Amino acid sequence: MLCEDLRVALSARLDGEDPGLAEPLIDAHLVACSGCRTWLTGAEHLTRLVRVQAAEPVADRTEAIMAAVAADAATVSKAGAVPDAHRSRPQDDLGRQRVLRLAVAGFALAQLLVAVSAHLALIGIGAQLHTHHELGALDAALAVGFLLAAYRPALARAYTPLACALALLLAAVSVLDVARGATTFGQETGHLAAVAQAVLLWALARTQPEPARPRVAA
Numbered sequence: 001m002l003c004e005d006l007r008v009a010l011s012a013r014l015d016g017e018d019p020g021l022a023e024p025l026i027d028a029h030l031v032a033c034s035g036c037r038t039w040l041t042g043a044e045h046l047t048r049l050v051r052v053q054a055a056e057p058v059a060d061r062t063e064a065i066m067a068a069v070a071a072d073a074a075t076v077s078k079a080g081a082v083p084d085a086h087r088s089r090p091q092d093d094l095g096r097q098r099v100l101r102l103a104v105a106g107f108a109l110a111q112l113l114v115a116v117s118a119h120l121a122l123i124g125i126g127a128q129l130h131t132h133h134e135l136g137a138l139d140a141a142l143a144v145g146f147l148l149a150a151y152r153p154a155l156a157r158a159y160t161p162l163a164c165a166l167a168l169l170l171a172a173v174s175v176l177d178v179a180r181g182a183t184t185f186g187q188e189t190g191h192l193a194a195v196a197q198a199v200l201l202w203a204l205a206r207t208q209p210e211p212a213r214p215r216v217a218a
Contacts, residue, residue: 010026104150109147157205167194167197
């Protein structure tokens with residue numbers, strides 16, 4: 001066996017590859033050849049120098065990190081962050097929501113009772129009575145919707161625009177009719193319930209989390 005062939009096999013073995021020669025042949029040659037033993041010693045030493053390197057020291061960045069954290073905290077404080085002591089607790093939010101739900105349900109029940117009683121009282125035939133019946137049915141439908149919002153507060157956000165539009169329109173019509181003398185202010189005070197209902201629904205909607213906005217793919 002030539003020394004060159006053996007050294008190629010030894011180099012492959014040092015690299016974790018197949019030496020291409022049987023291990024007993026390699027060991028027997030190393031026992032008999034001092035030159036190959038010397039070459040193997042040098043190759044092993046060179047392999048260790050290449051593969052094993054001293055670890056570089058890691059810089060201590062504790063002060064820089066703490067300074068960045070302090071800067072972020074100062075930025076949040078200047079932006080008007082609410083202190084922990086003044087933040088509303090979950091129990092307070094639940095209590096406020098419960099009160100608003102009861103208030104919305106109370107106004108809705110009153111509206112439903114007035115609509116049903118007026119609807120039953122006006123029994124007959126005529127265009128005016130038919131108009132009263134349609135308005136009573138509309139009031140009853142709105143009351144049922146507001147009751148659903150009280151039962152499921154997540155619906156309050158959807159019903160709030162309807163309640164606000166109704167309150168504004170009723171207020172505008174009442175002002176015009178009072179100005180023309182078609183009615184009196186005392187007769188129109190009943191519409192204040194619609195305004196109160198709109199305010200309560202708006203407050204109840206604010207207790208609900210913002211709906212997740214869909215992401216638009218770029």
